[in-house]
Amino acid sequence: KAGVTQTPRYLIKTRGQQVTLSCSPISGHRSVSWYQQTPGQGLQFLFEYFSETQRNKGNFPGRFSGRQFSNSRSEMNVSTLELGDSALYLCASSPLSAYNQGAYEQYFGPGTRLTVT
Amino acid sequence: GEDVEQSLFLSVREGDSSVINCTYTDSSSTYLYWYKQEPGAGLQLLTYIFSNMDMKQDQRLTVLLNKKDKHLSLRIADTQTGDSAIYFCAEKGGGNKLTFGTGTQLKVEL
Numbered sequence: 001k002a003g004v005t006q007t008p009r010y011l012i013k014t015r016g017q018q019v020t021l022s023c024s025p026i027s028g029h030r031s032v033s034w035y036q037q038t039p040g041q042g043l044q045f046l047f048e049y050f051s052e053t054q055r056n057k058g059n060f061p062g063r064f065s066g067r068q069f070s071n072s073r074s075e076m077n078v079s080t081l082e083l084g085d086s087a088l089y090l091c092a093s094s095p096l097s098a099y100n101q102g103a104y105e106q107y108f109g110p111g112t113r114l115t116v117t
Numbered sequence: 118g119e120d121v122e123q124s125l126f127l128s129v130r131e132g133d134s135s136v137i138n139c140t141y142t143d144s145s146s147t148y149l150y151w152y153k154q155e156p157g158a159g160l161q162l163l164t165y166i167f168s169n170m171d172m173k174q175d176q177r178l179t180v181l182l183n184k185k186d187k188h189l190s191l192r193i194a195d196t197q198t199g200d201s202a203i204y205f206c207a208e209k210g211g212g213n214k215l216t217f218g219t220g221t222q223l224k225v226e227l
């Protein structure tokens with residue numbers, strides 16, 4: 001099975017712009033979660049989508065949004081970029097939602113490195 | 118609270134055992150996980166343990182869980198240079214999401 005893929009791998013944007021990142025989960029996985037990884041804050045949960053519905057959201061401003069399509073592919077969007085949004089954005093897929101009982105095994109993509117100048 | 122803490126750095130010699138420690142605060146955690154991150158890559162799920170277990174062994178990896186003290190450890194036997202990476206523990210707590218620790222950088226020296 002192919003793993004989780006994320007595009008693009010690297011991105012440079014200017015403050016004030018908006019950006020869209022894409023994630024294709026492992027075939028058959030219906031849950032996609034997004035995380036932001038920075039040296040200062042570590043790994044922080046952004047949101048989880050399951051069957052096209054946002055199931056959970058982390059403590060991020062409304063500039064961060066996402067969606068999931070019927071084929072489980074997901075996109076996240078960041079509007080009005082700030083310097084502090086520079087980070088590695090990781091997507092993870094799982095067969096089940098975190099709301100299900102069970103182990104909730106997440107499989108991560110390689111990430112998109114976003115640099116805001 | 119949802120803080121998950123790890124020591125920042127661990128250095129071992131090739132062939133020795135490595136023990137990476139983690140403490141968490143959410144007593145409702147049902148599953149605890151260990152992930153590995155190599156430079157420029159995403160996180161790789163290594164193993165996980167259900168909260169009603171106290172030990173799980175998977176080849177060179179041994180996970181110990183002390184639920185009373187909210188302490189989790191990962192032992193890597195016969196550590197190799199390919200084990201050099203950042204190791205994250207994570208808990209599936211009451212918030213229905215994974216909360217990750219701060220990460221421990223493991224350096225394996227020859």
